[in-house]
Amino acid sequence: MFAVLVALALALPVVGAPAPVRAEPPDRPHATGGSAAADPRSAVIPKPRSWSGDDGELRLGGTVRLAVDRATARERSAGPAPGAGAPAGPGTLHDVARAAARDLADATGVRAPVSLGGTRGADVVVALDRGPGTGPGTESGEQPGADESYRLEIGRQVRLTAPTATGVYYGTRTLIQLLRASADGRTLPTGTLVDGPDTEIRMNTVDVSREYWEPREIADVIRQMGYLKQNFLVLHLDDAEGFRLDSPRYPGLAEPGYSYDRATIRRLDRLAQRHGVQLVPGFEFPAHVSPKSAYFHVGMADGPRDAEPGFGERDTGATPQNSCTGYSYSHLTDDFTFNVMNQRALRVSQEMLDEFLPWFSAPWVHLGGDEIPPDLADCPALQAFVEESPRYSTVGDVAIDFLNTLNEQVTQAGRRSIIYDGSESDTVQVPLDRDVVIMDWTGDGTAPHMAPYDKIVASGDPFYLVPARDTRPDEEAIARSWAAPTDPTVLGWGMHVWGDDLGWAQGQWLESLSLRPRAVVADRQWHTTPRTADEFASFGARLDAVGAAPGYVGVRLPEPTRHGRPIHQYVMDPQFPPGTYDAHTPTSRRGLRDVCGLSGMTPLFVETRTVEVPGEGWTKEVDADGYWFGAPDVPGPWSLTARVRLTGSPVVWEDLAGTTSLSLGATGLVVTTAGESATVAADVPQDAWVDVAMVSDGSTVRLFVDGEEAGSVDSTAPLPRTRLRGPVGLAQLDLYAEALGAEQVQAAREGRPEPRCAR
Template identity: 25%
Template sequence: MVFPDPLPLVPFPVSVQRLDGTLPLPATARIAGDDALTALLRDDLAARTGLVLGTAGTASAGDIEVHIDSAVSHDEGYALTVTDRIRIVGHDAAGAYFGTRTLLQLVQADGDAWSVPRLEIEDAPRFAYRGVMLDVARHFFDVDAVKRWIDRASDLKANTLHLHLTDDQGWRLHIDAWPLLTERGAATSALGDPGGFYTKDDIREIVTHAARRHMIVVPEIDLPGHTHAIGLAYPELVEPPVMNDALRADAERLGQPLPVAGEPYLGWGVGHSSVRIGDERVYEFVADVLDETAALFPGPYLHIGGDECLGTDPADFAAFIARATRIAADTGKTPVAWHEAGAVADVAPGTVGQYWGALDPSEAHAADAAHFVAREGALILSPSDAAYLDMKPSADFPLGLTWAGVVDLHRAYGWDPATVVDGIDDSAILGVEAPLWTETVRTPEDADRLAFPRAAAIAEIAWSSPDGPEREWASFRDRVARLAPAWKTAGIRFTPIEEIA
């Protein structure tokens, strides 16, 4: 078999040295090495090819071996060689795992058989944080759907799932100290669709599944706005809805209801809700919720929202963010907040900011983002007009929104995190995240259609150096197109590239 050039690899590795020929991958091949990694690779190869490979204590010619050696590369890096056998050596378990993701992309049909090109790869990520976000508040996704989202993301070497767990449309996480949140605040979703919530055992299952694929889960409890659902359970904690002209105009244009205190909110307008910032009972609520949330998620981050508080007095907003980021830090986690929280002079030191403004930021947005770095924190880049997977990929696409513009595949690929905010380079950037908000996303199939292949573009931006080999549009377009057979086998309902490029 003649393998394509460039190779069907996304993200593209730091270094690839092609050797002559290919190595057949027959049903008699075996996998040796780290037990957890070999078991997962065995399962994934079976799903990809139908081959059910055996295991071995020691690899021989024609076999696959997966090992860990800290002398190789650096954090999450790996070396992959294909000569008379396939050998993957990770700097750590994560690196070895990501090496197996590269191998899965290299396995190609060779008539009725399978083979892998002979080559040598050395690879490691550009950024430590490479994320996707799933909004399960506006539309609820069950445990199995979240696990499939994790699988899709980790195959592209993402290592973080950000779960947006609470919003005006629903509260999705059971909290023992405040049980009415899910009893009364989780029944519906946007557009009147069914709701749902996660028990603590559900979350443990999601976290365990993610950890097996070397991903952490970052929970978001959105505060002090996006809190209408709290009022369904504990009305004494929230302010009456605050209307604004944009909210009214959108409701009329979309034929959606305006928010009404005490009633589930079925629209998707923003900026109308807030907790009672001056009420001490609110901070007891925040402490209880963040404590229980932090205990469920072993990763280092706890996201507290902080966006789109359009009806909140700036002084009240500042007082809340200063206090809430410290409550989050008291759980032992690093607080994360959307970039508006950077306007607060006293945001807790070390808080990470998540930037969702435009690629060409306003002066205020840029200053807000930079303030996190000045306060000993860092930035996650999620520019809405390039990285938001819920933006329409073409003007006539049946799903998605356009408030940040139309984001086709070329635009999703054609930006660099280090050039978004002046003065903020790689040293101050924790990483990159591709959010999928779910106003129009009602099913997992909808999520696939919006996310793929654009999620692959963001994955390459997060992993690969901007001046690395094959790191250019024509190559990427060719390479991601060659992943289509594997995506079909995995059941990913992706949108054909020619429709959105």
């Protein structure tokens, strides 16, 4: 509960940052007392490697002179030039210094004009230096993570040196955090900090396929990753619920407004480079491909006949001898998997890689590769295909052969492939190419068959955030007891944010849930020594102190309205919402659509019943799992109107932690916030359709039943927009960012207002 509250709080703009302070004359920094963090290792996230302090302090003025070493200002690295295909990084040393000056002003109010040369009289000096003592491990002559290491010396001036511009960038993040953690936003402890990472690939995955994230929400992730010194972001762009790259070459495959064109990806990629992050495209082959297989007509139920690309009916010449119908997962259609017997499926996949790989600068690409439906092994056509080929013994052989062919293409493009573990363990005759990296999402990278491969560990336990399945990263285990890999074939590890089973979750809501666990992961990735109980107990305070990254936007709540129209309106409609591909069988479809255009995945494995309602067409019975709305709570004023049919147990609107809820039952409404509950006693009809409204002015919540006010309670409860659960018939639901009057409540029963949507 505490973790959720901290995460949601941190999602707000400039949370945790000191208020900008009044500028002072550009005097020399001077010693002061009692304001700086005594030891950066107890203030900075991630925890620095080593610190040697002398109990002194340096106070910066409102304006400081930031000097860039002229000799290395135009360099990215003082060492050998990056190899072919290496990511561009944050730019030259001069680029990094200018960006740091902007961030310093944004985060602390300290102005830092940048100059070339003249380092002797400067307040802050940055330079590239690969000499002794620049990075960690210098006592033994070894420098783990040397390319990203840095040295921060604070005395009469601040001197930041590193072997690369990336190292200098990370040093500026430490400098900003130290200033934010100080009592006055200006004071630094004096001493020498030597720092560098233990882990090469410090990863995050964001699922933008099942739940579309706005570009600015992805930008928030990138900025925060750079602030926490993480360097590897996999954008999961491709899954059964949506393909998110919009190219003129494939009109209609990705839905405009719920996808990213090349210009948008270019902007995000450049932003990622500036923050030391590699933006890695995440695709899926040959399963999890429903939109692609339907668009190109190459799903398991399709035959080999060419058909014009596009969604809808198609004639592909499918027969029992060349396709497999009915062998997918029970909740998914046959389009979930490419017809791996069909050469067109491979050709389409190769063409798509040719089109989309140039959109990204990172030398990596994720090809997916997991969760091929096991029942396909029982398909007669696929069995015959395997038996007739001397190369194959199992379906796993066929799948890995498909992935190996794509890997050859990726390698020729100067990049490296990643796949999820799964299919590679089901092969007999076709081993996975040795240069492929396996992302182990089911274990810790120690499975014997993975031994020859490089690996990235990203297991569901303890690293998955899947809100709709009540799965959260185990923060204490990650910080204190998880055994960080020491096998040199483990290139890195990290956390996944998945949108499985959510209804209309906003990226900003998912990001608000991700902030704290991501920070815990980043802390341990950088310096893998387990944290003590005291360090973990104080982590929330440290995160509050350093705040979110400069430029981070966070949650944008709807502005209060006065027009008497809902900001979100939900209608009963079996049609899928825009931006979401209908990959599911009829028994697992949602049947509830947000008129305001929010997109989202269908909840799976839900038994539902439809009921005719006069004037409404149809409605849906919600089971105990209910609907996920996935949006931040709206503080008062707010209103909620709905037409419901209660069936015994209460129906509950609630936030993820259960700290705020509106529970409507036969005896009235129970409003709960911050552990305190209050009841509006009322006789609410059961097993009959009833119009209910809940209205808050910010201090009082009123309940209306069939247009008549039933009572009120004093409560500051916000409107919970996370989920609706409980057995209830639902015919309509409207959410408002204002307190409706009694006449407006009555009017809403007689004529549902047209929404004025807020996204």
